[in-house]
Amino acid sequence: MNESQVSEFLASLPPKPGAVVRSGDFPVGVIGLDHGHIGGMCAGLRAAGADIVLVYDRDTKKAEDFAAKYGAKVAQSAEEVLGHPDIRMIASAIVPWERGSLGIAAMRHGKDYFVDKTPFTQFEQIAEARQVCRETGRRYFCYFSERLHTESGILAGYLIDTGVIGRVLAVEGFGPHRIGAPEQRPDWFWKKRESGGILCDIGSHQIEQFLYYTGAKSARVDHARIANYAHPDYPEFEDFGDAALTADNGATNYYRVDWFTTPGLSNWGDGRTLILGTGGHIELRKFVNLASNGSAPNGEMVLWADEDGEHSVCARGLVGAPFFGEMILDCLEHTERAMTQAHIFMAAELCVACEAQAQVVSGNGILPLYHPTV
Amino acid sequence: MNESQVSEFLASLPPKPGAVVRSGDFPVGVIGLDHGHIGGMCAGLRAAGADIVLVYDRDTKKAEDFAAKYGAKVAQSAEEVLGHPDIRMIASAIVPWERGSLGIAAMRHGKDYFVDKTPFTQFEQIAEARQVCRETGRRYFCYFSERLHTESGILAGYLIDTGVIGRVLAVEGFGPHRIGAPEQRPDWFWKKRESGGILCDIGSHQIEQFLYYTGAKSARVDHARIANYAHPDYPEFEDFGDAALTADNGATNYYRVDWFTTPGLSNWGDGRTLILGTGGHIELRKFVNLASNGSAPNGEMVLWADEDGEHSVCARGLVGAPFFGEMILDCLEHTERAMTQAHIFMAAELCVACEAQAQVVSGNGILPLYHPTV
Numbered sequence: 001m002n003e004s005q006v007s008e009f010l011a012s013l014p015p016k017p018g019a020v021v022r023s024g025d026f027p028v029g030v031i032g033l034d035h036g037h038i039g040g041m042c043a044g045l046r047a048a049g050a051d052i053v054l055v056y057d058r059d060t061k062k063a064e065d066f067a068a069k070y071g072a073k074v075a076q077s078a079e080e081v082l083g084h085p086d087i088r089m090i091a092s093a094i095v096p097w098e099r100g101s102l103g104i105a106a107m108r109h110g111k112d113y114f115v116d117k118t119p120f121t122q123f124e125q126i127a128e129a130r131q132v133c134r135e136t137g138r139r140y141f142c143y144f145s146e147r148l149h150t151e152s153g154i155l156a157g158y159l160i161d162t163g164v165i166g167r168v169l170a171v172e173g174f175g176p177h178r179i180g181a182p183e184q185r186p187d188w189f190w191k192k193r194e195s196g197g198i199l200c201d202i203g204s205h206q207i208e209q210f211l212y213y214t215g216a217k218s219a220r221v222d223h224a225r226i227a228n229y230a231h232p233d234y235p236e237f238e239d240f241g242d243a244a245l246t247a248d249n250g251a252t253n254y255y256r257v258d259w260f261t262t263p264g265l266s267n268w269g270d271g272r273t274l275i276l277g278t279g280g281h282i283e284l285r286k287f288v289n290l291a292s293n294g295s296a297p298n299g300e301m302v303l304w305a306d307e308d309g310e311h312s313v314c315a316r317g318l319v320g321a322p323f324f325g326e327m328i329l330d331c332l333e334h335t336e337r338a339m340t341q342a343h344i345f346m347a348a349e350l351c352v353a354c355e356a357q358a359q360v361v362s363g364n365g366i367l368p369l370y371h372p373t374v
Numbered sequence: 375m376n377e378s379q380v381s382e383f384l385a386s387l388p389p390k391p392g393a394v395v396r397s398g399d400f401p402v403g404v405i406g407l408d409h410g411h412i413g414g415m416c417a418g419l420r421a422a423g424a425d426i427v428l429v430y431d432r433d434t435k436k437a438e439d440f441a442a443k444y445g446a447k448v449a450q451s452a453e454e455v456l457g458h459p460d461i462r463m464i465a466s467a468i469v470p471w472e473r474g475s476l477g478i479a480a481m482r483h484g485k486d487y488f489v490d491k492t493p494f495t496q497f498e499q500i501a502e503a504r505q506v507c508r509e510t511g512r513r514y515f516c517y518f519s520e521r522l523h524t525e526s527g528i529l530a531g532y533l534i535d536t537g538v539i540g541r542v543l544a545v546e547g548f549g550p551h552r553i554g555a556p557e558q559r560p561d562w563f564w565k566k567r568e569s570g571g572i573l574c575d576i577g578s579h580q581i582e583q584f585l586y587y588t589g590a591k592s593a594r595v596d597h598a599r600i601a602n603y604a605h606p607d608y609p610e611f612e613d614f615g616d617a618a619l620t621a622d623n624g625a626t627n628y629y630r631v632d633w634f635t636t637p638g639l640s641n642w643g644d645g646r647t648l649i650l651g652t653g654g655h656i657e658l659r660k661f662v663n664l665a666s667n668g669s670a671p672n673g674e675m676v677l678w679a680d681e682d683g684e685h686s687v688c689a690r691g692l693v694g695a696p697f698f699g700e701m702i703l704d705c706l707e708h709t710e711r712a713m714t715q716a717h718i719f720m721a722a723e724l725c726v727a728c729e730a731q732a733q734v735v736s737g738n739g740i741l742p743l744y745h746p747t748v
Binding site: 165167169170172174176222223225227229230240242244246250252254256258260261262263264265266270274276277278279280281283288290291292293295296303304305306307308309310311312359361362 | 539541543544546548550596597599601603604614616618620624626628630632634635636637638639640644648650651652653654655657662664665666667669670677678679680681682683684685686733735736
């Protein structure tokens with residue numbers, strides 16, 4: 001693209017999405033406030049026209065504060081929300097290992113489901129959810145926020161669709177996170193069975209992006225590693241993980257996730273996505289533009305090189321988050337605008353597979369030495 | 375580091391290296407001009423005080439042009455260079471598969487050896503070179519230019535040594551290259567046996583950097599992939615490769631190399647190195663600062679985050695290339711200032727191992743499908 005073609009591309013973007021339904025058309029009930037992502041999920045739903053009407057959490061105070069913020073009522077039990085006749089969708093950021101069974105219950109109650117990532121922690125849950133989706137016709141959506149709720153992530157998809165970088169060959173994703181004060185983290189955060197492990201939890205974003213940007217329907221996990229380098233007080237915790245996947249269409253992926261963001265970084269993590277095509281490459285600097293010191297926007301940056309040159313666009317304010325409205329319409333009209341159900345389950349299954357296949361790297365360097373072959 | 379500590383760090387850097395010997399003290403003979411890297415190798419040698427005195431290449435015209443540029447004489451055979459009594463070192467950028475045997479011959483003639491990367495293409499050559507090093511006491515050096523001859527690469531080492539990013543846990547390297555007009559490439563470039571393959575050839579830079587920045591003595595290859603996505607006219611050619619390694623000290627590596635740099639990029643490749651530590655992270659933008667449009671220096675950038683903030687330094691002109699003088703002193707004084715011989719052979723062996731273990735990814739997407747487990 002030359003500069004005028006970049007301008008044309010930006011001018012041709014879909015209009016920023018607004019509400020797709022009127023108030024009252026899409027009442028949402030919330031069960032489980034364990035992860036803060038529920039805020040982003042509900043903000044997205046409301047911007048698309050949904051109403052948050054009822055909330056349940058084991059922590060009543062938390063439920064009350066949430067209800068006050070969203071103008072919702074507090075339910076006395078999860079069953080009250082599941083059984084409410086007006087509610088179309090259940091949204092949840094419950095502890096990861098409870099997400100699958102809650103989604104299955106929601107679908108069996110005739111509701112669509114929208115859950116924080118990671119959508120599942122066990123293969124068996126995925127198998128059952130696939131079956132219940134088929135039986136009930138309800139949907140199981142997941143909040144893969146690092147693509148769906150970043151404008152750089154959305155703009156990258158539009159850019160790939162123009163063909164300007166050719167066929168996508170490889171996607172590398174980096175998802176570093178800040179851990180903050182350990183005592184501020186809930187107990188489940190440190191337990192592998194409950195959190196799903198690092199590759200399953202924060203790795204799920206990376207796998208979804210790989211499948212999406214490469215247009216893959218399926219992939220295999222070639223190799224995965226997990227480690228606990230620096231958190232000996234939490235022996236089940238994984239502070240580092242990475243994996244390599246190969247897609248059915250021949251595209252490759254590598255991703256690394258970790259909990260080592262330093263307090264000095266200006267945001268919670270220097271998340272990046274590198275996309276290599278036959279005709280160019282794209283880099284996303286999602287949350288921070290490292291050490292740019294105000295000389296460039298701090299995050300939501302889409303940079304790319306194509307046959308005509310190098311380009312940089314800040315996506316902030318350009319494209320919004322079309323996912324939420326598309327998801328609501330998919331629920332109402334039985335379409336697959338936002339994403340296919342198969343895509344969601346494949347991303348879910350691969351992140352569980354990464355965790356299941358992962359080699360444990362010893363943080364103390366007591367690996368068996370490589371034996372020189374010569 | 376706060377800003378004054380950054381200034382102190384920069385002020386404390388070793389002085390830029392100059393000549394370590396006087397003219398006549400370190401005569402170098404050159405055999406094999408097949409790769410253009412011989413220019414960088416000889417420039418570095420001369421800046422450190424060496425003289426390029428004699429050159430042989432199968433292509434006489436090429437040898438004559440080279441000799442004229444460096445004030446050297448043209449030899450009639452490789453043997454003439456190897457047997458010249460005044461010559462201390464043989465430098466070579468001969469076709470990769472001939473590098474090992476030439477180095478062994480050089481050492482057997484009592485000369486130290488300095489060869490372009492990749493230093494070897496076969497395990498057997500490494501085994502014999504190890505043996506001949508021990509027998510003769512001569513050295514087998516390699517031009518891992520992406521660290522040794524970039525100031526960002528050198529500065530990153532000094533920065534890690536300060537401890538500011540803590541223990542180095544992971545290094546990810548990206549070495550994209552521009553292929554240019556295929557007809558300008560020599561025949562050997564397309565032949566796997568002669569070039570060594572992409573992981574062995576341009577991957578060797580990446581492995582050396584991984585071992586160096588992590589302080590590892592050894593590593594294992596966990597997984598490697600190669601592909602020919604877009605060059606069907608050259609069936610042996612690999613235009614894409616990547617690999618994951620784990621070091622003896624528990625640090626991890628991923629690297630990707632490819633030949634897909636678009637003509638629109640302002641340099642031959644957007645080479646990056648990402649270094650994750652327990653206390654921060656470093657990014658090197660070695661050859662281009664993608665789409666910076668003059669708002670930042672284009673390449674040789676060292677960016678990092680530590681507990682005090684985010685920092686960015688252009689390394690150009692700050693540290694020079696200490697490797698060359700250190701290598702000359704190592705040869706003269708039988709030290710290991712520049713790098714240990716074990717490090718060079720380990721990097722060499724691992725890049726051959728990557729190539730040997732690599733899975734072939736079908737560029738046409740005819741991979742066996744991942745079979746859902748559920």
